[in-house]
Amino acid sequence: MYFCPALFGTGRNRRRENVLGSFCVWSDLDEPTTLECLLHSGGVLPSVVIESSPGKYHVYWLLSHLETDVQKLQRLNAAAAEALGADRSGFDAAQLLRLPFGVNSKPAANGHRPSIVYLDPEAVYNADWLLTRWPEPNAGSWSMPESEPELVSWDGSLPGLDELPTDVPGWVRERLTEGVAGDRSTAAYSVTLALAEQGADPNDIVGWLRQSPLFDHYGTVERLERDVSRIMAKHVPTRASSEASQRPLELPSDSWAAVPVKDILAGTFQPLQPSFMTCSGGGISLLYPGRSHSIAGESGGGKSLAAQAAAAQALSDGKRVCYVDYESDVNSVVRERLAETFRVSHSALIERFSYVAPDGRPSGGALSRLTGQRFDLVIIDGVTTALSQFGLSGRDEGEVTLWNQELVVPFERSGSSVLLIDHVTKSAESRGSYAIGSQAKRANLTGASYLARNIRPFGIGLCGILELKLAGKDRNGQIQRHADDRGVVARFLLDSTDPEQPVFRFESVAQPGQPAHMVSREEAWENAALEFIRTNPGSSKRAIVEAMGGGGKAAREQVLNLLEARGQVRRETEPHGLAHRYYLST
Structure with a gap:
């Protein structure tokens, strides 16, 4: 009902x-x-x-x-x-x-x-x-025309996949047959738009989606007809002109040649937009195409997981990904993470994913063969080990720059978005806003740098959260405007409470200009409850809930129950069984 x-x-x-x-x-x-x-x-x-x-x-x-x-x-x-x-x-x-x-x-x-x-x-x-x-x-995600578009009326026909437009991207066929483990609303929208842009008949689009696992997102044919109608009416007629206006300025291939300024003065230049590691619901993206980026954080905090999730997103979108791994092994990355945790299809991994586990400096044209494959996204996991294998020190600015020119820049020049995974110093007081070692690591980046902070641990049966904060660099300026006053732009969530069906996403966390250190109401209640129990061990539930401040009593009690469920506090029943006392878990 x-x-x-x-x-x-x-x-x-x-x-x-x-x-x-x-x-x-x-x-x-x-x-x-x-x-x-x-x-x-x-x-x-x-x-x-x-x-x-x-x-x-x-x-x-x-x-x-x-x-x-x-x-x-x-x-x-x-x-x-x-x-x-x-x-x-x-x-x-x-x-x-x-x-x-x-x-x-x-x-x-x-x-x-x-x-x-x-x-x-x-x-x-x-x-x-x-x-x-x-x-x-x-605005395009919620504003609607004043009148409804003419509704597609499906005639019940079920066209076969062999009738798809000849130039349709391979990922469209893949999603129609296999579905997607992530955001199905975005997947259905992308498939509809791609088919419409290839000139597919709206009736056929409804027929293909009706047979697809993506139909579960719609539930009814009426909703499917309505959404296809809206996408056709709103996006298809203006798509070509919109893409032309977003095309970035093409620079000369010779870096010493003068850059043409005519387009900039004419007002037609469009700044480069990030397009990888995308937040859910059509939110911001965190990685620029053809630029280098870094995520630095403590060991075991989840930064590699976030990078692998970005790889899964790209593969699900039909992109090509290369993973240069100095930290783990092929079974952990490919089978356990990409295939099982992030549900990337085997066909996508076989056709569009390359895994490399170097044990020394590239030789004999090996790097050229990799860059020649024109990957959309390249992840280099383990910068410290990579520098060591090159015989270089991570603390020497000249050697860091040499390594960057030899390994990172060739991928950038081939058009790849490059993500470096690095470590921070163990001391939170001395780590600053960049990775361990020379500041040249950050200076050489052409995209954005992030510090990763684990909010909640990752693991089987857990819902892990990783916070991503801009670490003083967003060279193209399109990400920092989405940060709060602490520089936090996004969180990565991996819900593994059901190990058979893990769910992940990136989500943007704040609008520009939010007050520094703003926390949600439930976070404030959690902090208040934990502090009250710490200073008043053995307190009753009523006393704790009152100390948590204003708001709904039922909601405050729910937060206290969550603290107990997560093991942060424990409840003891008095011998007569009529009262409960709360203590911090040890």
Whole structure:
């Protein structure tokens, strides 16, 4: 059973132009996750969470007033989806969502009964304040034309894959046959757009998607028809001119030749945009094409996992990836991480992925053969070991620059986005904002440098989180404007609470100009609870919840329960069994 959270005028049908307003913002989290991981995503605790099918949720934030600006309401829904990594096509003010009773009849739901799994009726928000806490969505992801496009009416035909346009990219066929383990809404959108750009008939597009695993994202043919219609109407006519306007300035191949300034003066120059390691929901990307970048962090913190997740994203998008590994082994990277954890298809790994495990300096044209393959993304994991194998010191500026020119620059010149994985010093006080060793490591970068900080550990049965902070360099200037005042731009999340179905994503965390060290309400409650228990061991639940400050009591109790579930605090029952006392876990 379904309902629409928006209000409509009496006797009017369910169309966006008939919406009067809504008392809530909503988001459809279609990728499997856990409630705990959901509550720690997005930066704002929800008011209501309904588990619509196993591990999938409809999330609501109650508003303090009726929001009658429909465009603003859709902008809020899109911002919430981007913050959570949820379905970015679910912003429509006339969206249908499941009621918390009845039975989900989809085959994949296996008879699941939707139910309320989290409720805080006192969590009521101002709409304008929510917009300051969530990333600003791209206007194209939520704004709609004033009238609905002409709806595609599917005739029921099911064309075969041999009838796909001849020039369609190989990844489109792959997604239509195998689906995708990550964000299915983005995958379905990309497939529809790619087919439309090749001149495919809208009726055939609906037919191909109806037979595909991606159809689970839509659920009904009516929704599939509607989304294909909107994509066709909104994007296809202007796609060619849009791409032409985004084309970066072409520089002369000879670095000593004068750079033409005509295009810059004419106002047609477009700055290079990042396109790899992309945040969910159509958010920002963190790596520029044809530029070098670094992620530095403590050992075991998850920086290599984040790099491998970026590789999985690129491979799922039909890109070519090379992994130069000085730290691990081929079984761990290819089978355990890319194939099993990040669910990259075997065909993509065989056809578009190269794994290299060097044990010395490249010789005999080996590097030229690699760069000649024109990889889209190159990951060099283990800078310190790489320098050592070259017989060079990581503390000597001249030797670091020589290594960069010999190994990194050739990949850049071939058009690859290069990501270096490096270590920081063990001392947090002396590490500064760059990797261990010479500052030339950062100076030689042509893209952006990041410091990685582990927020929650990664592992089987855990939901790990890694924070990515700009480390003083964004040479092209397109990423730093998305950072908060601490320089944090994104988080990497890997939810392995279900080892058979791990879920990962990158998510942007803040808008420009946010106050420094801003924390979400639940984080503030966690900190307050832990500090109170530390100074008052053996406190009662009531005393702890009161010490956590204002807000909904049920939500504060939920946070305390989460601390206990994660093992940060322990609860002891008094002998008479009528009271519980809380202590920090040792």
